[in-house]
Amino acid sequence: MSDIHPSSGPTGSLPAGTALARVDAGLDQSLERLFALLRIPSISTQPAHAADCRRTAEWLRDELAGIGLDASVRETPGHPIVVAHDLGAADRPHVLFYGHYDVQPVDPLALWDRPPFEPAIVDGPEGPRIVARGASDDKGQVMTFIEALRALREADGRLPLRVSVLIEGEEECGGPNLRPFLEANAAELGCDVALICDTSMVGRDTPAITASLRGLVGEEIVIQAADRDLHSGMFGNAARNPIAVLADILSSLRTADGGVSLPGFYDGVTVPPDGVRARWREIAGGDEALLGPVGLAEAAGERGFSAVEQTWCRPSCEINGISGGYEGDGFKTVLPAKAMAKVSFRLVAGQDPVRVRASFREHVRARIPADCRVEFHEHGGSAASAVPTDSPMLHAALGALTAEWGVDAAVIGSGGSIPVVRELQETIGVDSLLVGFARDDDRIHSPNEKYDLDSFHRGTRSWVRILHALATAGA
């Protein structure tokens, strides 16, 4: 709970200054609240953590209600969704904040320097960082806008514009329940613009609005050969090895020049104008800027595209997991019955996830020997998304970001997938502004995930500035 000081000042007429001072003065308490959120292991893809997901939703509802919003936990067939509103500024634009409270699994646990759900501030080469699973993706980012709302309420007694909040719990597991929820609640959630806080800055200090995101098609394939594990001496050579079948198939997914080999995969895919590519090279630096920090040197994908272009504007096929046979210590001369791989495709504008999935399955089936079987398990699918880059609101937000960071804010693409952008367009007909304060070295989805203290603090300040700017911007 926090203490609200009512005020009679006209909405939005106060400078952001008072609220910014509140953010600075309340940083320690803001961190305490973020840490409480980070301590809940809300791993949405693991059924064992379903109760933790619900607990997280209830925690967020209570925080938002404490700030003074009309907040509720809404049921879905899966993990619940948190919705909150403050529509007091009747004559002002209406924004909808989006974030997700669920996090990725933590394995391999052995590679964490400290327990993933015991957050701490650790000194990093570029200043203090908040270390925990979800610190950056997405709990830290969610708390930047929640703490900004708190500071604005505390400083001004009310918000400078109409605000709704939607925080879901199935972003990391490709859950199917958000879209139907948006359809069922389109009237309640209708707004002028969605503000999505789940993206990164460029390099360390260039604030960015992400205008395009890749889509995602996730597939799990299980190949079965013999009906039992076999002795590789008694049967090796004569009996089909499902790991070998799988390796042949996975190897066939890429061409010699680094492209994806599925027929028609690149149909409808366009290359950004040279001017955009040049600006990207300028702000993103060479391949070593992206790859050097993670110990790599050369762009692995399509020839003719820089590392940043390969992730921002080119589709990809990745193998996210593989298993089969004996994986333990020592050696076992087994010829396994089954082998499994998890494969995902990142899509760009012009690609249809349904067609890509069908083309992948056809490619796989054509390579399964007559006496083997293959099973497919679908793990989410979404098309790429893009938002207009010429709206007054986008320019107002760019101005606010530039003011906070002292560096010209950039319009960029992202290699990640945020299906909600497209779902918001298709269900309630609203475009999104994707504004986030993560850094490329945040290790999201990896051991020792972190969020710079600076990202959290100045991110919160950025939202205060953006909301004031949007309060007076045309839609």
Next chain:
Amino acid sequence: MSDIHPSSGPTGSLPAGTALARVDAGLDQSLERLFALLRIPSISTQPAHAADCRRTAEWLRDELAGIGLDASVRETPGHPIVVAHDLGAADRPHVLFYGHYDVQPVDPLALWDRPPFEPAIVDGPEGPRIVARGASDDKGQVMTFIEALRALREADGRLPLRVSVLIEGEEECGGPNLRPFLEANAAELGCDVALICDTSMVGRDTPAITASLRGLVGEEIVIQAADRDLHSGMFGNAARNPIAVLADILSSLRTADGGVSLPGFYDGVTVPPDGVRARWREIAGGDEALLGPVGLAEAAGERGFSAVEQTWCRPSCEINGISGGYEGDGFKTVLPAKAMAKVSFRLVAGQDPVRVRASFREHVRARIPADCRVEFHEHGGSAASAVPTDSPMLHAALGALTAEWGVDAAVIGSGGSIPVVRELQETIGVDSLLVGFARDDDRIHSPNEKYDLDSFHRGTRSWVRILHALATAGA
């Protein structure tokens, strides 16, 4: 312990009949002893089971001593070796029994119908079977000769020829300690012929002596790309995927016609004479005879060789295990830092394991991208082995097997690897007779491993006959 009835009958002059009757009358007690042995989880490749391996060695020592042999547990740098002697029949040939007391790991445990170390007699389609890890490989087979020695001692008061026994505990983990032990104890273990009980019959009812075995080269490779797991959206396409690198390498190990692609892999490999291949086809049946029972239909290896030929006389490359990235429930859009595979080569006469290993590592290194690293871990290496097929002892043993089973015994090859055959030739200069009573459907190394009660009972009877026959055969 068992009760010994001393007798003054001249060694070997009694017919086998009395001892065979003892085997039949004592079958229940023999099974109780086998079950006690099967209950000890002597998994040699897993350090956690080292004490179980020692306990198994001590159990065998006590059994052999109880029968009246001079038995001891002998230390090695790894798991101990059991040695026993009964050299009473001074004027008779000297045989050395070999077996191993260690077993394979049991995973995947979920696929076992009952706990792997709680042996039971279960009704099978072709009669009762002993079900447990090690029932067939090799504890059940070891107990056939131990129980034969017991019956001969009980029936005749002594053995018909000089007998030594060597039972090791590192056969399943490619342990390096047997060869030095044989070298250090060559004088003590010197004999006329080694009797190795670790092989199979042909089909259900054709007893067989195995005259050739494949060698084995085991390798584990670990490929590292980035220095941490990455988000496949932020980095996918631009950052090297070590699973994809691994899949390309594994896929490159086989040629389009099913052969192994390593340069020089087939140098020195010869094809058996047409007559031998014809006899094999006759006794082994078509490909469906080997593959049908495990749910497969087509021979997967080199074109132009039957399934049985692909395992008995052709070298192979198998992938025994693979892992990388996210293998759990659901989906994780991770781009892993590492991927691992366990690969083994089965070698035939003419191939050098040292050269094959070097050629494999060269093949792999040539395919590792500049900014990735590869580690190799060696897991055992042994050349193929063969024994003469024209010795009087081999023919005496064939006759004894034919008499017990009522079917002409065959001389065959085996796809498995039993390094001790070659090690015995090279250290104490003795050839081996490989006589075993396993069936191809014993599921060795797999869940629900079994040994037919019939294999155990008639196997024990077979040894009684063989020892009597060898007692009067020339070396």
